[in-house]
Amino acid sequence: MNGRRILIVVAAVALLILVLPMTVAGEEETTNITIGVNEYVVLNNDIYIEVRDVGTVGISYAEVWFRSSQDAVGTTKNLYRGDVPAIYISGTGLKIEVTLDYIFSNAASFGITSSKALYVTDRKAGKVETEPVTVPKLIIKRTIDPNEAEIGQTVKVTLTIKNTGNGTATDITLAEGTIAKTYKDGCPSTIDDIAAGATERIEYDLKIGDDVQPGTREMPASVLNYKGETGVSDSTESQSSVLEIIAGEVLLPELTISTDPIDYVVTCGDEVPMVVTITNVGNATSEKVYVKGDLPHGVRLKGGELEPIYESIKPDKSEEYEVTLVANEEGEHVVEMNVMWADEEATAVFEFRAEKSGLEKYYVYIIAAIPILLILLWIIKRRREYSY
């Protein structure tokens, strides 16, 4: 559409040139004039407006040289599209306000406003462009699939760029919006030329970092800068996108430790088997698993390794080992078993009761019986001594 408007404008300019001198006066009338590069028009036999250069630096600009009959040096100004009007006052006091409407590959179109009626009284024109100007027009659309993902996952970002203009878009650069702590894989910063009417698809992976905070994130727009064949620059941008980051399932090892049996009455000096089972109930393999055992006073290790080290335990897998303990002292004994992995640890206790050994239990009686026995022996001895 823009292209067509440009064509109309160009046609109108040509017509104007033919009907010179032409009245452009009126109260605060705006006169539209297109001036080629290195060409000028003369307004009211007074003000010369000469276009020195046109280009695009982010936005379109035109370098314009204003002078007048009594101001031969004049002033050169850069006019930017969409900028406030540039003001020039001639040596005779004619004031104009100039805005840059469009630039073309080799011309610029201005809107000139003045309180006096303006006439183009002279003009130095090059050859008038008869061919229609080819202008690319890119539209960029972005999709994220899926747009709801877990931490650590990778989503696919698809950029669909369509050239709706009539010229090839060249020098396309892509400034892709970024979500903190997500990582792009395969996202180009420059894109091949796109012919008029063509559509380019770009896909890249976006990995959601492990340390990202879950929640709804806005991905700022993708910005495309490009040029047309005429060298005119333009840019376009997509809508911003939304990515829902879900706190995904965290993969962690989780170990439990248990001992068997629990509550056990034994006799001092007897062997007590202790079976220790370590199970990974987490969803990740645990590396380097240490087991520490704390034997209480009065209990000693008779057999087996109390503190084994496991290189790794896979999820849902168990390690089991058995040690033999012996209690030397009577009473309640609590053996504390710890399993340690990463920075975590879990504890199990193994409790048992040791009672005096059979002999010890009757120790008092035996002690008491000894003198009685001795007395008895003595009596028997005496009886024999005195019986005939």
Place this chain on the structure above:
Amino acid sequence: MLNILVLGLGQCGNRILDAMNREAFGRGGTFAKYYTRQKFPASVKTIAINTAINDLKGLVDTRARDRLHVPHLHGVGANRTIGKRVFEENKEIIMSEIDKRGTFDLIFIITSAAGGSGSSFAPLLIRELKETYTNAPVVCITVLPFREEGSIFLQNAAFCLKDVIDEKPTGVLLVDNQYLKKYAGDIKSAYDKINNTTARRLLFLIEALNSEMLMVTDLGDLKTVMNGGIGIGTMGFYEASKDSTIKSAILGSFKPSGLLFPTNVYKEGARAMLIIKGDKKYLDLDLITKTIEELSTEIGQVFKGVLVQRGRPRVLSLFTLNSVPELEKLYATAAEAIRFEKERRDRSRNQLDSAFSHIEDLEPIY
């Protein structure tokens, strides 16, 4: 310390010896032997010798190894002739058993005069002991029978006493069952009482001989006393009541009630020995000396020993006699019994002979 040998012969001698052993256990009673040792006032060795094993088994407080059985079935049945033969046959065994117990300073032989074993062993043993232990005085305690025990016991007593005297022991001390029957109603209790009394007096004497005394009497004195008179004597004893004087205690020990054999000490006494024990407060030495001097005028030589010991004054008197009227009576009775026995036996023999004469010259016809 004196080494003293006490030999108990026959049932009677065994029992008195057992009583001495029981006394040596102190006041412990029946069970004393299970927890304490015998304590004699000197080094006392006791041997019970018997031909009857049952008599030896009946002993209670004498050690088994101090019981010597001289095998001859169940005693010699009061037959002294058999008894003498058995002794001669077993002399070596008996003497070696005694020999095992070392040497002795004083020997007591206790026996009844009326039985078979003891009464026949005693004189022979005196002979042997005198030969073997030449320096040791041998005192024979002889128990006389109840007079109604029969003619055999009586004649045994008579002959035994004669045999004993003939062997010239240092002395003979008489204990008269008949006289001491008064102690108890029944024979068994009387025996126990007589045995205990005799045992205690012997131990009392032994203790005095072995002790440090305030006034001294010793083995030499004992010998002298025993040599007095006819070498036969007995013992008296008196335990004073609280407030009686020592004099009355001394005199009490000569009274018939305290004697083991009936005699009139003042009349028959030849020599005496007095052993006085008691708390020092009772022991007025002057009074003792004075009293004994008085006694000496009537009895002859009186030796004295005074021993300080807890308790009221107790006095043991031991003496020999110049004459023994009671013994004469006993011998008279014995002789009469022997004669009567002999006559009866002769008569029976004659009757039997005349009965047999009916079948003289005849042969049984079948």
